Amino acid sequence: MADESFISIDRISKHFGDVRAVDDVSFDIRRGEFFSLLGPSGCGKTTLMRMIAGFEEATEGDVIIDGQYMGDTPPYRRPVNMVFQNYAIFPHLTVHQNLAFGLRKDRLGKQELNRRVEEALDMIKLSGYGSRSANQLSGGQRQRVALARALIKKPKVLLLDEPLGALDKKLRGQMQLELRALQKSLGITFIFVTHDQEEAMTMSDRIAVMSAGKALEVGPPSDLYERPRPYFVADFLGSMNFFDGRVVNLEGDTVIVDTEQVGRVKVKAEGTSFEQGNPVIVAIRPENIAVSSTEVEGKVNTIKGKVDTAAFLGDRSHIFVNVHDGRNAVLTQMQNLGGAASRASSSAENIWLSWSEDAGILLAPASA
Ligand SMILES: Nc1ncnc2c1ncn2[C@@H]1O[C@H](COP(=O)(O)OP(=O)(O)O)[C@@H](O)[C@H]1O
Numbered sequence: 001m002a003d004e005s006f007i008s009i010d011r012i013s014k015h016f017g018d019v020r021a022v023d024d025v026s027f028d029i030r031r032g033e034f035f036s037l038l039g040p041s042g043c044g045k046t047t048l049m050r051m052i053a054g055f056e057e058a059t060e061g062d063v064i065i066d067g068q069y070m071g072d073t074p075p076y077r078r079p080v081n082m083v084f085q086n087y088a089i090f091p092h093l094t095v096h097q098n099l100a101f102g103l104r105k106d107r108l109g110k111q112e113l114n115r116r117v118e119e120a121l122d123m124i125k126l127s128g129y130g131s132r133s134a135n136q137l138s139g140g141q142r143q144r145v146a147l148a149r150a151l152i153k154k155p156k157v158l159l160l161d162e163p164l165g166a167l168d169k170k171l172r173g174q175m176q177l178e179l180r181a182l183q184k185s186l187g188i189t190f191i192f193v194t195h196d197q198e199e200a201m202t203m204s205d206r207i208a209v210m211s212a213g214k215a216l217e218v219g220p221p222s223d224l225y226e227r228p229r230p231y232f233v234a235d236f237l238g239s240m241n242f243f244d245g246r247v248v249n250l251e252g253d254t255v256i257v258d259t260e261q262v263g264r265v266k267v268k269a270e271g272t273s274f275e276q277g278n279p280v281i282v283a284i285r286p287e288n289i290a291v292s293s294t295e296v297e298g299k300v301n302t303i304k305g306k307v308d309t310a311a312f313l314g315d316r317s318h319i320f321v322n323v324h325d326g327r328n329a330v331l332t333q334m335q336n337l338g339g340a341a342s343r344a345s346s347s348a349e350n351i352w353l354s355w356s357e358d359a360g361i362l363l364a365p366a367s368a
């Protein structure tokens with residue numbers, strides 16, 4: 001299907017001297033997709049974006065957009081436009097002038113130019129702000145003007161490099177929703193860079209998780225969260241318990257693992273490639289571990305413990321539970337309904353943790 005690879009990143013690398021900023025990265029982006037590059041600072045997100053935009057020459061590999069090898073095509077000849085973190089708008093110009101600046105090379109008639117500017121202002125919900133000076137705008141409004149200046153060119157692809165990084169949390173949340181809605185209504189392919197895993201998960205159709213110049217895994221947010229494959233991805237998205245162990249047996253789809261932290265556990269892993277004797281990490285999300293004040297019967301995986309500390313997070317609490325007489329800790333999560341969290345955190349009584357065979361994910365040890 002043509003749409004499967006509207007943009008192909010084809011074995012691309014960028015070396016700065018000894019630094020492999022981007023190291024043999026390949027993946028495809030679909031037409032009309034909201035696609036995010038997610039990873040910690042310095043992992044190569046900006047460098048990869050700059051190669052897609054044509055601001056940076058690849059050391060190896062290429063970018064193919066809509067069937068065209070980009071090679072050394074200059075930025076202005078590519079069907080892409082980029083919005084930067086530090087919204088590059090001119091503070092001494094009006095909003096109208098800022099938007100018209102984006103079209104200066106197109107030699108449009110005055111009427112057509114005005115129509116395009118109005119259209120773009122409408123998209124970003126700033127109709128009537130054309131004559132405002134850019135330095136009279138709030139941070140959020142300025143970022144919307146920067147966005148409109150990129151959109152007014154009607155690019156096929158919009159590249160956004162941490163565009164919300166400078167906004168406070170609340171405004172950021174609002175802009176996330178607006179951006180997402182705008183992207184869906186325009187049908188333009190967005191490539192969005194962020195180091196914030198929550199932001200990437202809320203906004204994206206698919207995410208490429210990057211670390212040290214590599215794209216480790218590409219997929220929809222729910223797949224990456226529920227079934228991460230590399231250890232790094234499991235660790236980077238959300239909270240996770242990791243139990244180091246060794247496979248002792250396989251019973252059909254069920255893998256039996258002896259772990260250091262919680263003893264023997266059973267994990268359902270269809271078509272697993274792990275074999276008896278293999279070192280393995282069992283990963284379990286805190287929200288998949290149930291807490292009970294009485295001993296649980298008939299559960300496959302259960303362990304006794306005592307509450308150590310609880311971190312109150314508003315709607316829920318993270319509870320650290322000591323197991324094995326305090327030698328190990330397990331992180332669980334409780335919804336905060338009617339003071340359940342405060343009860344749990346003040347309790348020195350025994351509690352029981354339990355989880356199903358489906359809750360665990362088997363990962364290869366990071367260094368293996
Ligand atoms: N122009 C450059 N010269 C030398 N090193 C660079 C240059 N640009 C980026 N790097 C290095 O490449 C790596 C990736 O940087 P960058 O792409 O900016 O990461 P990110 O956007 O994920 O924070 C970093 O180690 C950075 O220091």
Ligand SMILES: [Mg+2]
Nearest residue numbers: 045046047161
């Ligand atoms: Mg960057």
